[in-house]
Amino acid sequence: MIIHAQTPVLEVHDLTVTYARKPVLWGVDFTLPAGCIAGIVGPNGAGKSTLLKSIMGLIPVSSGYVRLFDHPLDEVRHRVSYVPQRESVDWDFPVSVLDVVLMGRYGKVGLFRNTGARDRAIAQDCLDKVGMAAFAKRQISQLSGGQQQRVFLARALAQEADLYLMDEPFAGVDAATEQAIIKLLREMAAAKKTIVVVHHDLQSVRAYFDWLVLLNMHLVAAGPTEQVFTEEMMQQAYGGRLSLLSQVSDVMEKRAFPSRED
Amino acid sequence: MVGDAISHAVLPGIVIAFLLSGSRETLPMLLGAGATGMLATFLIEYFHRRANLQTDAAIGVTFTFLFAVGIILIGAYAGQVDLDQDCVLYGEIAYVPIDLWVTEGGLILGPRPVYILSAVLLVVALFIKIGYKELKLTSFDPAFASALGISTALWHYLLMAAVSLATVSSFESVGAILVIAFLIGPPATAYLLTHDLKYMLAITAALGIFIAFTGYWTAYWLNASIAGCMAVVTGIGFAAVFAAQRLMKTKGSPAEPTRAIG
Numbered sequence: 001m002i003i004h005a006q007t008p009v010l011e012v013h014d015l016t017v018t019y020a021r022k023p024v025l026w027g028v029d030f031t032l033p034a035g036c037i038a039g040i041v042g043p044n045g046a047g048k049s050t051l052l053k054s055i056m057g058l059i060p061v062s063s064g065y066v067r068l069f070d071h072p073l074d075e076v077r078h079r080v081s082y083v084p085q086r087e088s089v090d091w092d093f094p095v096s097v098l099d100v101v102l103m104g105r106y107g108k109v110g111l112f113r114n115t116g117a118r119d120r121a122i123a124q125d126c127l128d129k130v131g132m133a134a135f136a137k138r139q140i141s142q143l144s145g146g147q148q149q150r151v152f153l154a155r156a157l158a159q160e161a162d163l164y165l166m167d168e169p170f171a172g173v174d175a176a177t178e179q180a181i182i183k184l185l186r187e188m189a190a191a192k193k194t195i196v197v198v199h200h201d202l203q204s205v206r207a208y209f210d211w212l213v214l215l216n217m218h219l220v221a222a223g224p225t226e227q228v229f230t231e232e233m234m235q236q237a238y239g240g241r242l243s244l245l246s247q248v249s250d251v252m253e254k255r256a257f258p259s260r261e262d
Numbered sequence: 263m264v265g266d267a268i269s270h271a272v273l274p275g276i277v278i279a280f281l282l283s284g285s286r287e288t289l290p291m292l293l294g295a296g297a298t299g300m301l302a303t304f305l306i307e308y309f310h311r312r313a314n315l316q317t318d319a320a321i322g323v324t325f326t327f328l329f330a331v332g333i334i335l336i337g338a339y340a341g342q343v344d345l346d347q348d349c350v351l352y353g354e355i356a357y358v359p360i361d362l363w364v365t366e367g368g369l370i371l372g373p374r375p376v377y378i379l380s381a382v383l384l385v386v387a388l389f390i391k392i393g394y395k396e397l398k399l400t401s402f403d404p405a406f407a408s409a410l411g412i413s414t415a416l417w418h419y420l421l422m423a424a425v426s427l428a429t430v431s432s433f434e435s436v437g438a439i440l441v442i443a444f445l446i447g448p449p450a451t452a453y454l455l456t457h458d459l460k461y462m463l464a465i466t467a468a469l470g471i472f473i474a475f476t477g478y479w480t481a482y483w484l485n486a487s488i489a490g491c492m493a494v495v496t497g498i499g500f501a502a503v504f505a506a507q508r509l510m511k512t513k514g515s516p517a518e519p520t521r522a523i524g
Contacts, residue, residue: 056409074411082409089403094457103399107410112392139457155406 001233003223005033008070009163009194010055015064017047017054023217024050027064030213030222035192037185039199039209039225043238046216048198049085052165056082068163078107081161083152085168091140091148098136100151101127104158119158126157131180146177153181164188164195171200182208205229267325268429269438271302273332281339292378292434299430302328303422311415355436355488375435382431386424390463397421398459440489444470447496454503473499 008031017025025047032038040048053059055066057073069076081104104126105119127133130150135143143151149169156164170178185195189210199205205212205225212228214220220237221228272295279294302324309320361374371377390397396417400407404414425445432441452465477492484491 053405058405058408077409077411080409082406084403084405084409088405093402094453094459094462095398095402096458099398099459100402103403103406106395106399106412109395111396114395141457 001221001223001228002030002219003227005031007034008032009034009068010196011067011070012051012055013065013067015051015054015066016062017050017059018062019050023062025054025215026218028215028219029064030219032194032196032211034194035189036211037189037195037197037209038211038213039197039205040213040215041199041202041205041237042215042220046237048215049167051215052082052167052196052198055165056080078159079162081156081159081164083156083164083166083169086145086148086152086171088167091143093140095140096136097127097132097138097140097143097151098123100140101136101154101158104155107159122160123154123158126154127151129157129184130154145172146174149173150177150181153184162193164193166195166197168198168200170197202234266438266442267306267321268299268302268426269433269441271325271328272296272298272430272433273329274298274335275301275332277332277335277339281335292431295433296427296430298328299426300423303426304419307415307418307422355440355492361435378431379435382428386428389420389424393417393420437489440492443493443496444473447493447500448473451496451500451503454500454507469499 010032012028012030015025015028016023028047028051040051042048050059054061055068055073066073068080073080098120101123102115102119105115105123109115109119124133124136127136130153132147132150132154135147135151140148140151149172153166153169156166169181173181185197185208189195197209199208206229209225211223212225213222214228214233214237216237216239221233275294275296275298276291277294278298279290282294283290305324305328306317306320309315309323310317313320315323359373362370362372396407396412399410400412400414400417401421407414407417429441429445432444448466448469449462451469452462455465456462473492473495477495478488480486480495481488481491
């Protein structure tokens with residue numbers, strides 16, 4: 001089931017990605033509207049991170065194409081922000097928190113030029129938004145997992161993009177930080193930014209996302225959450241995994257009761 | 263350990279330079295060695311990236327292959343000439359003052375390595391100054407750098423080329439062991455002292471100069487090998503900083519509780 005957006009911010013068309021001749025993504029096709037928080041959900045190995053990476057051109061695609069704001073990526077790179085998985089970097093690297101956030105300005109500053117006072121002010125402001133202003137001078141090796149994630153988020157904010165692609169921003173983050181992050185994402189969405197989040201926790205899907213992409217190597221469903229997040233669709237995506245299915249039906253039961261988040 | 267690999271991998275370059283120039287002059291030897299040194303670093307990186315080979319495996323495959331090619335070339339074409347890595351590799355720092363640069367008119371301009379290495383210093387320092395931002399980002403977070411449209415492969419190759427240039431040109435005057443000692447020792451010590459990349463670079467340079475002087479005077483005082491004493495001072499310096507930090511930590515820990523995770 002695919003429900004397309006009217007004027008899409010992101011259009012993924014018939015995307016196929018292979019690693020060593022084995023397909024990881026197979027004919028994935030969907031669109032996202034502007035100003036939504038979209039979740040990419042699916043079992044382990046469904047190709048969720050691969051999908052983000054291929055949208056950012058980090059891995060070659062075998063067929064299909066991706067268009068952002070109705071342009072190829074290279075023409076609109078400055079409008080797109082990518083937040084890699086926290087584990088993808090070496091947190092013992094000798095840089096400070098402010099240094100990492102300033103990296104978000106590198107794309108705007110351009111080649112061979114240095115970041116200026118204005119960039120510093122923006123970086124400091126972004127740290128403030130994620131509640132990490134007091135840590136600006138801190139070395140990144142001294143941060144907890146949740147703080148590292150917030151630094152990554154601040155760096156993404158510093159890019160001042162219109163489309164944000166986040167790879168598991170809630171992994172290893174405590175409940176309070178998760179709430180702080182989702183609040184920030186809602187504010188961004190209200191300002192017509194589009195946010196795409198790779199997510200694992202099925203319990204919070206309905207509360208967090210207004211658009212959902214269900215993935216299991218091929219696309220299971222894509223569209224507004226209330227239409228996609230059905231038991232039938234979830235069984236298709238997670239099919240055959242009993243423990244997960246019970247978890248899913250658990251979530252479905254909760255739909256019958258008004259949730260506090262709504 | 264790339265430095266170690268380069269020291270062996272330069273052999274075919276030396277032989278080819280000899281075959282082309284027909285002499286054992288230092289400059290063609292250095293050029294040949296420099297070219298194969300870079301080729302070696304490129305190959306190592308290529309195998310590591312494209313074949314997903316671990317770095318040590320990539321290094322092992324590359325430098326044994328190049329070294330063997332050098333041996334075969336010597337056996338086939340230059341068997342009568344005394345040609346091996348001694349020509350460029352096993353320099354002796356004590357001989358630097360007598361390795362003079364004499365112009366055709368007979369003018370003595372001082373030790374030749376001083377000029378060569380000053381030029382290399384200038385090139386490397388300029389490279390770091392110009393590409394500091396890009397080098398930092400591509401080392402810390404390659405995925406994010408690629409997402410910004412910065413070529414991680416290009417910057418990594420440039421960095422490796424700079425390493426190759428610095429090592430090969432130093433081999434000739436100070437010898438392979440000392441190059442490796444200076445390549446690893448001072449930055450490892452600096453990393454213990456700071457977690458800021460700029461300070462780390464400055465401390466590394468200062469430590470290098472300090473080690474050169476103290477090593478030299480230790481050698482003078484003990485009447486021992488200069489290179490040996492410098493390498494020993496490097497090791498002692500690292501051990502001293504490490505021990506001092508361990509002591510401070512055990513003393514300071516009750517007063518300064520570990521930070522709360524949050």
